[in-house]
Amino acid sequence: MQEIGKIELRNLKIEDYLQLKNSMIEAYSELEEMYWKEHHIIKLLDTFPEGQLVVIVDGKVVGSALSLIIPSEVAQKNHTYEQITGNYTFNTHDSTGDILYGIDVFIHPKYRGLRLGRRLYDARKELCEQLNLAGIIFAGRIPNYSEYSKTLNPKEYIEKVRMKEIYDPVLSFQLSNDFHVKKIMKNYLEGDTSSHEYAVLLEWHNIFYEPSPKLINTRKSIIRLGLIQWQMRPLSNLEALFDQAEFFIDAVSGYESDFALFPEFFIAPLMADYNHLSEADAIRELAKYANPIRRKFQEFAISYNINIITGSMPYLDNNKLYNVGFLCKRDGTSEMYTKIHITPNEIAHWGMTGGDIIQTFDTDCGKIGIVICYDVEFPELSRLMSDEGMQILFVPFLTDTQNGYTRVKHCAQARAIENECYVAIAGCVGNLPKVENMDIQFAQAAVFTPSDFSFPTNGIKAEATPNTEMTLIVDVDVDLLKELHEYGSVRILKDRRHDLYQVSRKSKK
CATH class of the missing domain: 3.60.110.10 (Carbon-nitrogen hydrolase)
Structure with missing residues (x-):
């Protein structure tokens, strides 16, 4: 495990791009040329800045969660990754929509095992509640499916993962974070051979679906x-x-x-x-x-x-x-x-x-x-x-x-x-x-x-x-x-007689 000094969860800034790119390349090493270009990040930040989150460890970007707002009727239909992102233009973002759609989440391999992904998911849920959205939807890869594709169809594979008979590094994590399966989609991400280009559409419901105009990291009451x-x-x-x-x-x-x-x-x-x-x-x-x-x-x-x-x-x-x-x-x-x-x-x-x-x-x-x-x-x-x-x-x-x-x-x-x-x-x-x-x-x-x-x-x-x-x-x-x-009925702190007495620190010599 990496030695950790300090962890911070905050919104993505354009100044983070190079570190974001490097961590993403490491996280998706099995997928060729799988990282966002700088102009994509600029467009995302212009479109929906509060939906883009990063985890910083000792000043280094080691993970990220990127999102759009999509109408539920669009998010729940069969679609590909290119379609849901508007061919990477993000013009599918609709601020009047009711679903927070996750377009990416990753953690640098050296920082896995610290539950940093869980923090990003929890922050997404918090954002969903604060924006009064009905829920979160995204299509998750099933990267271990290639090991079982000869004996199991995708539906059977998902059921075995759900019953914990098979471990899938993406789907198992998502199921443990209260997401449930809606459907299986074909040809979702071109080049994702480990998933045979299948994806699982997952959803989390916001049970507090009511106005809550707060920001990420607002102090709790x-x-x-x-x-x-x-x-x-x-x-x-x-x-x-x-x-x-x-x-x-x-x-x-x-x-x-x-x-x-x-x-x-x-x-x-x-x-x-x-x-x-x-x-x-x-x-x-x-x-x-x-x-x-x-x-x-x-x-x-x-x-x-x-x-x-x-x-x-x-x-x-x-x-x-x-x-x-x-x-x-x-x-x-x-x-x-x-x-x-x-x-x-x-x-x-x-x-x-x-x-x-x-x-x-x-x-x-x-x-x-x-x-x-x-x-x-x-x-x-x-x-x-x-x-x-x-x-x-x-x-x-x-x-x-x-x-x-x-x-x-x-x-x-x-x-x-x-x-x-x-x-x-x-x-x-x-x-x-x-x-x-x-x-x-x-x-x-x-x-x-x-x-x-x-x-x-x-x-x-x-x-x-x-x-x-x-x-x-x-x-x-x-x-x-x-x-x-x-x-209060009595106000002990306010009613102290500072004119008569005071508790103070004694200075060290």
């Missing part, structure tokens, strides 16, 4: 949170941890969650290998996993198109031991956050040091804050974050007893009320008998809200079952926070 209540269990190695983590990431991303939240020190089972060492030495051995975990979770964030908050783990910097976690964003970037307030146990058993950076993080779902466990019991931190515009506070925690959990829970609820924000907490459950100082855990993941008429009366949006491994999927509406700030 409804944010979906995926909280992972992690069961402590013996793990043989780092790969076993990744397998278990990927299971949960796959699960919450399958419900289209925008965030996945892991607990504090969920990687503790890996410390069992160092039980022969002192507790302080064992935790420092565990710290060696921090950067490999960051890299792997960045890969998961890209592949599953989800922002991941990696809970926390020990981290060595200049021989000082910190409790840190990583925000791995779905654009491929990551940022580190550090626990500021260290518990007496963390100092006594491990010799941990507290961090000194108070910060918020900009994401594609708005500004968020992250504090680790004990930090949530200090209201000044989240108040400073709230002053910077934080809307969701994430709290990965680890508590061994109900006493400790009660402190985390009620302080988190207080932070939601006083800062007029959402607070999501997630912890570890179960027992870990072979790891010193990590033997028992108690947790109940939850999402807390402010307390006003637009929110639950008890300020609890959702709670997991206590001490049971599970996920908690919760939607939060950030637009309700805006209304609360202005029109």
Whole structure:
């Protein structure tokens, strides 16, 4: 897999042409001279600029999805590729039509496996909804058909692909993205010998077929949170941890969650290998996993198109031991956050040091804050974050007893009320008998809200079952926070007496 720095999805620009051409040549290497000429792209951008999308990885165009708007009665008739594109003039585009017709989608071979194609398809669906079009239609190639053409006709081949008896790199992907087959068309793309020039006309219906005048990448108002209540269990190695983590990431991303939240020190089972060492030495051995975990979770964030908050783990910097976690964003970037307030146990058993950076993080779902466990019991931190515009506070925690959990829970609820924000907490459950100082855990993941008429009366949006491994999927509406700030029964942030008191950062010397 290519090493990734940053991923961006945006509209195509003419300045992208050379990179677009090079990636397209690589993607269609089996088709001779298969790439768009520059005058074609210029015409497309003049005709329908918002319908032309690209994926940029580290400044390089590695994929694209190109579209037109076509009346449904035209899109659903038998046609060839030349006919639907107006012999590549794109004069078939009709802004009054009701179908978004996909004329091309590709990903550079070196960047396949990162689910970038899925992002392009999802962006097309979003565009379809925003333009109030009835659906998406396109004719997909069946490049593996040539391997089965002597024994199967196209209809039989498609049915076997649908039943997963045969894998087709194009059709299998399209079916998995909620497109359904309408018909088979002959002689669709001249020279497509691997498909025997057959194509499958596929369609996706827009169930929100109503006006929604938004643009691609407009910030959401409804944010979906995926909280992972992690069961402590013996793990043989780092790969076993990744397998278990990927299971949960796959699960919450399958419900289209925008965030996945892991607990504090969920990687503790890996410390069992160092039980022969002192507790302080064992935790420092565990710290060696921090950067490999960051890299792997960045890969998961890209592949599953989800922002991941990696809970926390020990981290060595200049021989000082910190409790840190990583925000791995779905654009491929990551940022580190550090626990500021260290518990007496963390100092006594491990010799941990507290961090000194108070910060918020900009994401594609708005500004968020992250504090680790004990930090949530200090209201000044989240108040400073709230002053910077934080809307969701994430709290990965680890508590061994109900006493400790009660402190985390009620302080988190207080932070939601006083800062007029959402607070999501997630912890570890179960027992870990072979790891010193990590033997028992108690947790109940939850999402807390402010307390006003637009929110639950008890300020609890959702709670997991206590001490049971599970996920908690919760939607939060950030637009309700805006209304609360202005029109709430009480307006805590607005009604502060700045003439009497103020919470401020202390400058570093």
